[in-house]
Amino acid sequence: xxxxxxxxxxxxxxxxxxxxxxxxxxxxxxxxxxxxxxLLALLIRRGFSSPEAIATLLDPPxxxxxxxxxxxxxxxxxxxxxACQTGEAVAICGDYDADGMTSTALLVGLLGRLGAxxxxxxxxxxxxxxxxxxxxxERLAGEGIGLLVTVDNGIAAREALERARELDVxxxxxxxxxxxxxxPPYLALLHPACTPEGSPYRGLAGVGLAYVxxxxxxxxxxxxQDLAMALDLFCIGTxxxxxxxxxVNRRWLIDGLPRLKASPLPGLQALQQLAGLxxxxxxxxxxxxxxxxxxxxxGRLGDPALVVELLTTDDREKALELARECEALNRQxxxxxxxxxxxxxxxxxxxxxxxxxxxxxxxxxxxHGVIGIVAARLVECFGLPVALLASEGNGRLRASVRAPRGxxxxxxxxxxxxxxxxxxxxxAAGGFTVRAERVAELHEALNGLAxxxxxxxxxxxxxxxxxxxxxxxxxxxxxxxLQRLEPFGSGHPAPVFWSADCRVVxxxxxxxxxxxxxxxxxxxxxxxxxxxxxGGDRLPPRVDVAYRLRLNRWQGEERLQLELxxxxxxxxxxxxxxxRDRTYWCSREGEELVIRxxxxxxxxxxxxxxxxxxxxxxxxxxxxxxxxxxxEAALALGLAA
Numbered sequence: 001x002x003x004x005x006x007x008x009x010x011x012x013x014x015x016x017x018x019x020x021x022x023x024x025x026x027x028x029x030x031x032x033x034x035x036x037x038x039l040l041a042l043l044i045r046r047g048f049s050s051p052e053a054i055a056t057l058l059d060p061p062x063x064x065x066x067x068x069x070x071x072x073x074x075x076x077x078x079x080x081x082x083a084c085q086t087g088e089a090v091a092i093c094g095d096y097d098a099d100g101m102t103s104t105a106l107l108v109g110l111l112g113r114l115g116a117x118x119x120x121x122x123x124x125x126x127x128x129x130x131x132x133x134x135x136x137x138e139r140l141a142g143e144g145i146g147l148l149v150t151v152d153n154g155i156a157a158r159e160a161l162e163r164a165r166e167l168d169v170x171x172x173x174x175x176x177x178x179x180x181x182x183x184p185p186y187l188a189l190l191h192p193a194c195t196p197e198g199s200p201y202r203g204l205a206g207v208g209l210a211y212v213x214x215x216x217x218x219x220x221x222x223x224x225q226d227l228a229m230a231l232d233l234f235c236i237g238t239x240x241x242x243x244x245x246x247x248v249n250r251r252w253l254i255d256g257l258p259r260l261k262a263s264p265l266p267g268l269q270a271l272q273q274l275a276g277l278x279x280x281x282x283x284x285x286x287x288x289x290x291x292x293x294x295x296x297x298x299g300r301l302g303d304p305a306l307v308v309e310l311l312t313t314d315d316r317e318k319a320l321e322l323a324r325e326c327e328a329l330n331r332q333x334x335x336x337x338x339x340x341x342x343x344x345x346x347x348x349x350x351x352x353x354x355x356x357x358x359x360x361x362x363x364x365x366x367x368h369g370v371i372g373i374v375a376a377r378l379v380e381c382f383g384l385p386v387a388l389l390a391s392e393g394n395g396r397l398r399a400s401v402r403a404p405r406g407x408x409x410x411x412x413x414x415x416x417x418x419x420x421x422x423x424x425x426x427x428a429a430g431g432f433t434v435r436a437e438r439v440a441e442l443h444e445a446l447n448g449l450a451x452x453x454x455x456x457x458x459x460x461x462x463x464x465x466x467x468x469x470x471x472x473x474x475x476x477x478x479x480x481x482l483q484r485l486e487p488f489g490s491g492h493p494a495p496v497f498w499s500a501d502c503r504v505v506x507x508x509x510x511x512x513x514x515x516x517x518x519x520x521x522x523x524x525x526x527x528x529x530x531x532x533x534x535g536g537d538r539l540p541p542r543v544d545v546a547y548r549l550r551l552n553r554w555q556g557e558e559r560l561q562l563e564l565x566x567x568x569x570x571x572x573x574x575x576x577x578x579x580r581d582r583t584y585w586c587s588r589e590g591e592e593l594v595i596r597x598x599x600x601x602x603x604x605x606x607x608x609x610x611x612x613x614x615x616x617x618x619x620x621x622x623x624x625x626x627x628x629x630x631x632e633a634a635l636a637l638g639l640a641a
Contacts, residue, residue, distance in 0.1 A: 016568055018463045018546070020498075021045050023631030030054070035481050042467040042495050043485075057492075058484055060251040061200075066212045069195040072188035076172045077216045079187060083147055084115040084221065091145045093121045093132045094308075095152040095206065096299035098292050102237030103151035103174075103210040104304075105311035106230050110214045112312070113226050119145065122304040132157040141167040149213075150174060152206025155191065158184040174209040200247030203491070207237025208249060231256040232263045233311060239284050240292035244491035253487045257283065267310035270323035271295075280553055284487035285494070294323075297330040300369030336367050340374045340388075348382065355382075357450035360443045362389035362397055372400035372429070379404055381532070383461035385412070385450055392433060396421060401430045404462075407453050416445045463566030465498035465546045468635065471521040474560055479551065498546045499562075500637065501570045504539050519545065519562070527552075528562035542570040577632055586633035595633050605630040 024044045026037060029051050035043070048054045067073050083090050090111055094104030104120050111118040121136060131153035137160050140148060148164065148171045150157070155175040161184035164171050174190040183189075190209045195201045204212070211234040218227050235256040243249055261282040263269060268291075272278065275290040298307045302325075310322040344361050359378060371388040378386040385403035392398040403409045409430040413423040419442045423432035434442055469478075488494040505525060506518040515533035519526050528545060546566035552559050577584045577595075585596045595603040603626060605616045616626055 016461050016463050016566055017458060018465070018544070018566065018568060020632075020635050021464075021466055023628065023635060035484070036473070036478060038467040038469050038473065038497065039478075039481055039485065039495075045466055046492075057250075060247070060254065063200065063248040063251055066201065066216060069199050069201050070190050070212065071194060072190060073212070073216055076188035076190060076213060077220055079147065079170060079172065080111070080116070080149075080213070080217050081220055084111065084217075087115055087117055088147060089117040089119060089143075089145055091119045091121045091140045091148045093123075093136065093148060093150045093154065094304070095131065096122055096304045097152070098240030098295045098299070099206045099237045100152035101295060101299060101304050101307040102233045102240070102311065103207040105308045106207060106210045106214055106233040106237075107149060107151060108308060109233075109312045110218060110226055110230055114217065114221050114223060119143075120305055120308040121148075122308070132160040134160045134163040136160065137163045137167065137169060141169050145169060148172070151210045153177070154186075155179055155184070155189070158182075161185050172213075174206065174213060176204060176206055176209060200251075203244040203247050203249050205238050205241040205243035205249075207234050207241070208243065208252075210234075211252070228259075229263070229265050232260055232265055232268060235260055236268070236287060236291060236295070239287045239487070239489055240296065242288075242490040245284075245487055245489045246491055250487070250492075253284070257287075257487060260287070265311060266313060266316040266319035267323065270310070270316070270319040271326065273320070274323050274327045280551075280558070283483075284489055285550075288489065293333070294326045294330045297333040298326055300329075301332055301336075301367070302329045333370055333373075336370045337373050337377075340366050340370065341377055344374060344378060344388065345381065348378070355384075356443070356447050357384060357454050358443070358446040359384050359386045360389070360439070360446060361387070362439060364391035366390035368392075368398055368400075372402065372431075375400050375402040376429075377532075378402075385409070385446070385453075387432075387446070389434070389439070395436050396433055397436060397439065398433050399431055401425065401432070403428060406457055407450065412446060412449050415449060416442055419445065463546050463568075465496050465566070467495065467497055469497040469499055469549075471499050471502065471519065471524040471526050474524075474526055474549065474562075476560075479549070479560060482549065494548045496546055496548060496565055498544060498566075500544050502543055502545055504541055504543060507539055509533075517564075519543075526562060527559065528564050530564040530567070539567070540569040544568050544570050577629070577636060579629070584629065584633070586637060593630060593633055593637070595629060603629070605634075 022045065024041050026040050026044065030040050033051060033054055043054055048057055080090070082088070092104045092107045094100035100122065104122060108118040108120050121140060123131065123133065123136065132150055137148070146169055148169055150171065150173045153175055154161070154171070154173040155177055161171055165185045170187045172188045173186045176192050179191060179193055190213060192202045192204050201212070211230055214230045215227055218224055231252065235253055238249055238253060245253065260268070271291055271294055272282070275294060277286055277290055295307050298304060306322060306325055310319060310326065313319050313322070343363065347361050348355060348359055359382065366388065368390050371390055375386045375388045379402045383404055385401070385407045387399045387401045389397040389399040401409050401413070405428070408427045410425045410427055413420065413425060413430050413432055417423060419434065419438050421433040421435065424430060499521065502519040502521055504517060505520050508516045510516055513532050515530040517528040517530070519528055528547065544567070545562060545564055547562035547564045550561055550563045552561045577586055583598055587594050593605045603616060616622070616630060
């Protein structure tokens with residue numbers, strides 16, 4: 001999977017539901033960590049409530065010995081060591097996404113330097129479909145291959161692995177997809193699910209497993225210096241596949257990202273050059289939104305062997321030539337995405353108020369390689385689950401499915417499994433193949449599931465800021481503290497802040513349908529950008545904004561700006577809180593917070609100066625209900641982080 005760049009701002013403000021975070025108290029020991037109150041508040045809300053937990057996040061422990069976590073690591077290394085010593089040909093069968101291609105390049109590069117003769121064998125997205133198949137095994141065996149290593153696939157390839165056993169081809173499977181109840185035959189299996197419960201290796205993507213294998217092999221061979229380039233590819237593939245940034249993933253990314261800029265791999269240098277990344281640090285965001293899409297574009301539209309050659313060549317001129325081919329395919333990918341997105345949005349809008357709760361759209365001419373990206377954009381635009389279908393031939397259509405948080409794609413497809421030819425996925429994304437005559441029945445079933453989900457969640461798009469941030473706090477000092485929490489990604493995303501009661505000083509429409517704003521609080525002004533804005537022509541004069549903080553580099557200048565994910569009219573000096581059947585009106589008078597109920601009774605509170613708490617001017621001011629009410633009001637009025 002590859003991240004979707006420039007996430008769209010949510011639709012019109014009336015279609016949003018803002019869910020502000022729960023109040024938290026910041027204990028004094030946490031303040032000694034040198035992080036400001038908004039960052040400490042969001043870390044507490046993410047479950048890092050002790051100094052030890054935050055310290056581990058900032059500086060994770062070293063990876064433990066993988067031999068204690070992967071039962072089959074020793075036989076896998078022994079077999080590969082024999083191949084390196086004898087110069088044996090070894091096939092590396094990867095997948096056509098960035099994880100699979102970087103995994104393949106990692107092992108091809110390392111095995112070649114250690115004496116084996118590695119051969120990349122990645123199936124075609126268009127012709128072969130996903131993963132190892134029996135025809136590939138037969139072809140490789142016919143070419144004299146006696147050892148095959150799968151990366152990012154293989155555990156479900158029963159037919160192919162049984163054929164390999166018949167042809168006396170030994171197979172080492174490294175995969176992180178679901179292990180079937182009946183396992184296929186193999187020489188060795190490296191899989192996160194085979195590690196002990198709570199293992200720091202549990203979150204590895206395909207490239208992480210390839211790195212574990214490469215690292216163990218290189219250390220056995222006494223060639224640790226060859227691992228530097230392998231770590232570079234681990235960083236690219238892990239971020240591209242949106243693997244959870246915890247355990248050894250986080251440790252190795254913290255170790256590898258700072259040196260990625262100066263990678264000795266000519267292919268990575270060429271990609272950086274063409275992506276315009278010569279200036280500034282190469283962080284997880286740059287990898288996810290600049291490098292990974294260029295690699296993924298090849299697997300979507302071209303021959304994955306191009307990426308493997310790019311990431312393994314030592315020839316700088318050749319690397320630049322191959323990177324230009326990647327760049328051309330990436331431009332083609334962007335153009336296809338824009339065209340399909342425009343067509344898909346028009347189809348949705350044509351339904352008007354009769355819009356389906358599950359957006360299922362089909363066009364024969366859409367390209368299989370990019371419909372997943374477009375489906376993700378439609379989810380962000382409309383806040384609904386989406387399936388985009390394109391013709392597969394023979395009366396069948398192939399789909400990519402994406403969904404908002406809370407709607408489980410894998411469960412929905414399993415529920416409709418009797419209508420599908422094949423399917424698979426996880427909670428946020430999936431895919432299926434369906435016969436054309438069953439599409440209407442399938443859409444009806446998916447609509448039923450989506451309707452039930454919407455009844456529980458509500459039709460509005462959910463905006464969930466994590467911490468309040470006054471605009472005057474947005475400066476280089478805050479940015480440097482935020483960098484201490486990097487890398488951001490799956491399981492530890494870039495924080496969503498919010499700022500209350502901002503004046504809209506200026507708004508300007510940009511080419512591509514984006515909106516640029518100048519926002520102000522007091523004397524502080526900040527620039528904000530809303531990618532692919534769909535919220536109307538004019539904004540109210542005062543707004544609350546939810547956003548991620550970005551460092552924008554342009555023509556040699558660096559400037560912090562807000563990348564908006566939500567916007568609503570400001571409640572101003574008074575906000576209304578609803579607690580079941582009780583309504584409260586909250587306002588502030590100087591330093592005091594005032595809460596009035598329907599009977600006109602008042603509750604007043606003021607900061608107590610200790611850990612961000614509030615002291616209530618009420619006989620029962622320490623009652624938990626009144627304290628939580630004060631904290632909620634303080635959050636809603638923008639008085640607490």
